[in-house]
Amino acid sequence: MKKIPPLSAEFHGLRPTTKDLAKFAGVSRATVDRVLNGREGVKQKTIDKVNQAIQELGFERNLSAANLAKNKSYRFIFVLPRSGDLFLREIVRHIGEAESLLVNDSMAIQVTHLDENDPHRIADYLGELTPKTVDGVAIMAPETPQVRDAILRLHERGVRALSFISNQTRTGDNWVGIDNEAAGATAATLLGRFVQGSKGNVLVVSETMKSRDSLERRHGFDRVLNEAFPHLHALPSLETYGSEERAAAILRETVSRQDIVATYILSSEARAPLTVLRGLDQGRGRAMVTIAHERTPYTEEALRAGHLDAVIAQDPGHLARSAIRKLRAMTDQRRTLISQEKIRIEVLLATNL
Amino acid sequence: MKKIPPLSAEFHGLRPTTKDLAKFAGVSRATVDRVLNGREGVKQKTIDKVNQAIQELGFERNLSAANLAKNKSYRFIFVLPRSGDLFLREIVRHIGEAESLLVNDSMAIQVTHLDENDPHRIADYLGELTPKTVDGVAIMAPETPQVRDAILRLHERGVRALSFISNQTRTGDNWVGIDNEAAGATAATLLGRFVQGSKGNVLVVSETMKSRDSLERRHGFDRVLNEAFPHLHALPSLETYGSEERAAAILRETVSRQDIVATYILSSEARAPLTVLRGLDQGRGRAMVTIAHERTPYTEEALRAGHLDAVIAQDPGHLARSAIRKLRAMTDQRRTLISQEKIRIEVLLATNL
DNA sequence: CTTGTTTTGAGGCACGTGTCTCATTTAGGC
DNA sequence: GCCTAAATGAGACACGTGCCTCAAAACAAG
Numbered sequence: 001m002k003k004i005p006p007l008s009a010e011f012h013g014l015r016p017t018t019k020d021l022a023k024f025a026g027v028s029r030a031t032v033d034r035v036l037n038g039r040e041g042v043k044q045k046t047i048d049k050v051n052q053a054i055q056e057l058g059f060e061r062n063l064s065a066a067n068l069a070k071n072k073s074y075r076f077i078f079v080l081p082r083s084g085d086l087f088l089r090e091i092v093r094h095i096g097e098a099e100s101l102l103v104n105d106s107m108a109i110q111v112t113h114l115d116e117n118d119p120h121r122i123a124d125y126l127g128e129l130t131p132k133t134v135d136g137v138a139i140m141a142p143e144t145p146q147v148r149d150a151i152l153r154l155h156e157r158g159v160r161a162l163s164f165i166s167n168q169t170r171t172g173d174n175w176v177g178i179d180n181e182a183a184g185a186t187a188a189t190l191l192g193r194f195v196q197g198s199k200g201n202v203l204v205v206s207e208t209m210k211s212r213d214s215l216e217r218r219h220g221f222d223r224v225l226n227e228a229f230p231h232l233h234a235l236p237s238l239e240t241y242g243s244e245e246r247a248a249a250i251l252r253e254t255v256s257r258q259d260i261v262a263t264y265i266l267s268s269e270a271r272a273p274l275t276v277l278r279g280l281d282q283g284r285g286r287a288m289v290t291i292a293h294e295r296t297p298y299t300e301e302a303l304r305a306g307h308l309d310a311v312i313a314q315d316p317g318h319l320a321r322s323a324i325r326k327l328r329a330m331t332d333q334r335r336t337l338i339s340q341e342k343i344r345i346e347v348l349l350a351t352n353l
Numbered sequence: 354m355k356k357i358p359p360l361s362a363e364f365h366g367l368r369p370t371t372k373d374l375a376k377f378a379g380v381s382r383a384t385v386d387r388v389l390n391g392r393e394g395v396k397q398k399t400i401d402k403v404n405q406a407i408q409e410l411g412f413e414r415n416l417s418a419a420n421l422a423k424n425k426s427y428r429f430i431f432v433l434p435r436s437g438d439l440f441l442r443e444i445v446r447h448i449g450e451a452e453s454l455l456v457n458d459s460m461a462i463q464v465t466h467l468d469e470n471d472p473h474r475i476a477d478y479l480g481e482l483t484p485k486t487v488d489g490v491a492i493m494a495p496e497t498p499q500v501r502d503a504i505l506r507l508h509e510r511g512v513r514a515l516s517f518i519s520n521q522t523r524t525g526d527n528w529v530g531i532d533n534e535a536a537g538a539t540a541a542t543l544l545g546r547f548v549q550g551s552k553g554n555v556l557v558v559s560e561t562m563k564s565r566d567s568l569e570r571r572h573g574f575d576r577v578l579n580e581a582f583p584h585l586h587a588l589p590s591l592e593t594y595g596s597e598e599r600a601a602a603i604l605r606e607t608v609s610r611q612d613i614v615a616t617y618i619l620s621s622e623a624r625a626p627l628t629v630l631r632g633l634d635q636g637r638g639r640a641m642v643t644i645a646h647e648r649t650p651y652t653e654e655a656l657r658a659g660h661l662d663a664v665i666a667q668d669p670g671h672l673a674r675s676a677i678r679k680l681r682a683m684t685d686q687r688r689t690l691i692s693q694e695k696i697r698i699e700v701l702l703a704t705n706l
Numbered sequence: 707c708t709t710g711t712t713t714t715g716a717g718g719c720a721c722g723t724g725t726c727t728c729a730t731t732t733a734g735g736c
Numbered sequence: 737g738c739c740t741a742a743a744t745g746a747g748a749c750a751c752g753t754g755c756c757t758c759a760a761a762a763c764a765a766g
Contacts, residue, residue: 014424015459017722028745033724041743043733060457064417065722068751071367097690103368104413104687185704193662194546224704309546317692334457337450339670347700351538351577370752381715386754394713418752421721 016057025053036061063332073106076327078164078320079125079139081116086296087268087316091165094317098324109324119144126150129159136160136327138176143168143212160330164323165314166213174330176323178314178343180213184220184266186345187291190310191262192229194289199231200261203254205238205247207267217266217293232261244272251276262289270308271298278307295348303350311348318343369410378406389414416685426459429680431517431673432478432492434469439649440621440669444518447670451677462677472497479503482512489513489680491529496521496565513683517676518667519566527683529676531667531696533566537573537619539698540644543663544615545582547642552584553614556607558591558600560620570619570646585614597625604629615642623661624651631660648701656703664701671696 018036022029027046034042035050053059066072078095080088092111099109114122122139123146129137137154139161141147148168154161165177191202202225206214218237225234238254240247251273254260265273270292277290292299295313302308322341329336371389375382380399387395388403406412419425431448433441445464452462467475475492476499482490490507492514494500501521507514518530544555555578559567571590578587591607593600604626607613618626623645630643645652648666655661675694682689 015456018724019722029723030725030746031744034744037724043743046743062421062459062722063457064459065421065751066724068415068418068421068753069722069724071724071751094692097692101688101690104416106368106415106417182705186702189702189704196549220704315697317690321693335454337454337670339447339450340674344668344697344699345705346697347702347705349539349542349700351542351573352535352698352700371754372752382753383715383717383755384713387714390754392755396713399713415752418721419754421723421751422753422755424721 015062016059017062018059020057021050021053021059024057025049067106073108074328074331075108075133075135076110076324077129077134077137078109078111078323079122079137079141080111080113080164081140082113083116085269086271086298087294090294090296090316091320094320095324097317098321102324107324107328114141116141119146122147123150126154126161129154129157131158134159135331136162138162138164138323138327139168140164140166141168142166142210160327162323162326162330165319166211174326176319176326176341176343178345180216181220181223183293183312183314183345184217184222185224186220186347187217187264187266187293187310187312188221188224189228190312190347191264191289191291192225192232194291194309195229195232195261197261200233201258202232202234203238203251203258203260203263204234204236205240205251205263205265205267205273207242207269208239209237214266221264221266234264237266240272242269242272244275247272248276248279252280255280260288263291265290265292268294270294270296270302274298274302274307295346299348300353303348303353306350309349313346313348314343315346368415369412370415371412373410374403374406374412377410378402420459426461427681427684428461428486428488429463429677430482430487430490431462431464431676432475432490432494433464433466433517434493435466436469438622439624439651440647443647443649443669444673447673448677450670451674455677460677460681467494469494472499475500476503479507479514482507482510484511487512488684489515491515491517491676491680492521493517493519494521495519513680515676515680515683518672519564527679529672529679529694529696531698533569534573534576536646536665536667536698537570537575538577539573539700540570540617540619540646540663540665541574541577542581543665543700544617544642544644545578545585547644547662548582548585548615550614553586554611555585555587556591556604556611556613556616557587557589558593558604558616558618558620558626560595560622561592562590567619574617574619587617590619593625595622595625597628600625601629601632605633608633613641616644618643618645621647623647623649623655627651627655627660648699648706652701653706656701656706659703662702666699666701667696668699 018029018032022032025032027050031042031046032050035047080092095109095111099107112125114125122141126137127150137159139151151161151168161174163175167175167177204218209215209218222234225232235254235258238250263277274292289309290307291310291312292308293312295311299308299311303311322343326336326341371382371385375385378385380403384395384399385403388400433445448462448464452460467478475494479490480503490512492504504514504521514527516528520528520530557571562568562571575587578585588607588611591603616630627645642662643660644663644665645661646665648664652661652664656664675696679689679694
């Protein structure tokens with residue numbers, strides 16, 4: 001019988017400690033500490049020696065031990081809109097779930113709801129946060145100069161900041177969310193392929209088109225529809241402003257006047273337009289292809305019941321955890337796994353819920 | 354101006370330690386230790402007192418400190434097939450990536466490739482693993498009595514075991530992977546809706562139909578096709594046995610004899626059948642709807658180029674990390690976040706790669 | 707009550723790092 | 737070479753837990 005491959009040596013290998021570092025560099029542990037934690041009064045030559053030793057030994061600080069010694073805990077805040085959106089509610093739920101596990105890793109997470117239409121107040125709130133009280137903040141707020149400035153000043157003060165879901169002119173890597181242009185494009189691909197007839201109009205419904213996210217989705221949607229499905233024509237976006245009455249009025253009117261073969265609901269609150277559409281479908285006798293965004297108890301139900309054909313979603317749990325991991329990596333000055341932090345554009349059908 | 358909501362008290366709250374526990378329960382730290390670590394020679398009454406205190410204080414052991422004290426590291430092994438499958442290669446890559454980050458949390462991970470068709474050897478290998486050398490094993494192997502027994506004995510010996518991707522008659526919760534029935538159903542939904550014509554046959558290609566995963570996918574596929582798309586008829590599965598020549602022969606013959614409107618490639622190695630189909634498409638002049646499984650550099654390329662219409666995938670990085678998290682939770686006797694460990698059935702189109 | 711056994715307590719050391727203090731060595735300028 | 741300031745070292749204590757020893761206390765059986 002062939003020999004079983006043995007466990008490799010490194011499998012049980014011990015990692016070098018600051019003691020090893022000190023010995024190797026020919027200095028004391030106190031000096032190693034001075035270099036590692038950037039304290040003053042160390043000669044450049046000594047710094048180099050220590051860094052050299054770090055390289056050669058492949059030393060990596062044991063963060064658990066360090067945090068234990070410092071009695072440190074990670075304190076993060078999520079600043080979210082006040083809106084009662086089902087999607088937002090899912091986010092909040094998942095932040096709570098994640099925190100309940102992460103307390104064991106000495107992390108404390110807090111959610112603050114602020115009126116998303118009051119940039120001054122958001123800026124004020126952010127202005128009060130200091131490294132004394134908080135390590136990092138994940139901010140979901142529309143892009144305004146005030147908020148952008150407040151975020152910049154947070155960084156300067158040493159508080160890590162992250163844009164969360166809604167995109168603040170891409171603060172470099174400090175952003176968690178999906179590519180909304182691609183999300184819109186994916187909606188168009190599915191919608192175009194699902195529509196069986198030859199030609200017709202496509203209804204596009206949104207709560208508002210004022211946000212950057214909505215514009216990006218619409219842009220991606222139009223691009224693919226024009227390129228790949230020229231027989232379909234997307235109508236101008238109908239804005240509901242979150243009101244079901246308004247949704248009912250404008251949808252009813254448009255559907256009666258045009259030959260609508262499909263609907264794309266591009267904002268995260270799909271409930272109002274879907275309810276209206278369901279009523280209209282019954283009147284017309286035939287269902288049109290309908291695609292919406294975000295998985296909520298409501299859209300899940302609609303998918304199962306066949307009132308929705310597909311949902312383009314981003315996993316709220318993944319969003320929450322990714323934000324937390326990124327904030328933590330930022331405070332630890334560590335890198336993250338790109339593949340893990342990439343938020344996927346999910347396609348949900350009745351069969352893969 | 355309204356007042357900014359203050360940070361909650363618990364946000365900076367300290368967690369109770371074993372010292373607090375001892376004081377509260379009116380015992381010594383030694384006794385607390387005896388109870389916490391299940392040592393002998395403690396009166397039931399004392400045990401109750403300590404447990405009571407744990408409840409009331411909401412004590413949770415600081416795992417970092419404990420691991421530091423024990424100088425513990427988590428040692429996990431992935432037992433994988435030898436096959437050169439692109440999907441498997443992705444898995445291995447992501448295990449490596451995850452490990453490179455997790456060494457900081459004192460985890461060591463090792464990958465062992467064993468011939469998947471030699472259950473005795475796999476069982477032998479598993480039989481040699483003891484808690485002395487390993488904390489947990491993730492096993493990807495076809496279901497056989499030998500392997501199943503070996504896994505059971507691992508459990509008895511105190512080594513945590515997990516079925517990885519391929520499913521060993523659901524070992525309870527100790528399994529990481531997707532619901533293959535639902536994956537097949539999702540393939541059918543997309544395929545059915547993508548096919549524009551009225552009726553026709555659907556080609557189903559697999560490397561082999563001997564594995565449970567293949568059967569489940571096929572089952573889900575047939576179910577949805579029959580229920581929702583009765584105008585489409587799925588032909589018996591063609592098995593390639595991994596040989597491109599064989600694939601070419603059987604595909605060419607079937608396509609020439611039947612009116613094929615779509616193809617479902619249900620095994621993870623899509624390369625061979627896809628290459629053949631591409632050639633056939635050119636001959637026939639029109640492309641058929643084609644759906645395959647797993648994201649690999651090859652299927653990504655095919656999606657972008659339009660040779661594939663959709664890919665049903667499971668994120669290999671997620672699989673790897675989920676297995677590691679689960680193994681770790683098992684050794685720590687902790688629970689995991691269900692929502693985080695649920696592997697999603699992803700739908701990939703050219704627009705959401 | 708005494709004896710022997712079981713249960714508990716007190717205390718120390720360890721893990722790897724952070725953060726002090728105080729003494730000692732080294733370097734630079736004259 | 738001397739003086740002073742800068743650089744380094746030696747050592748202690750802390751963080752929360754595990755694990756050990758030895759002594760003290762509580763208990764059970766006679």
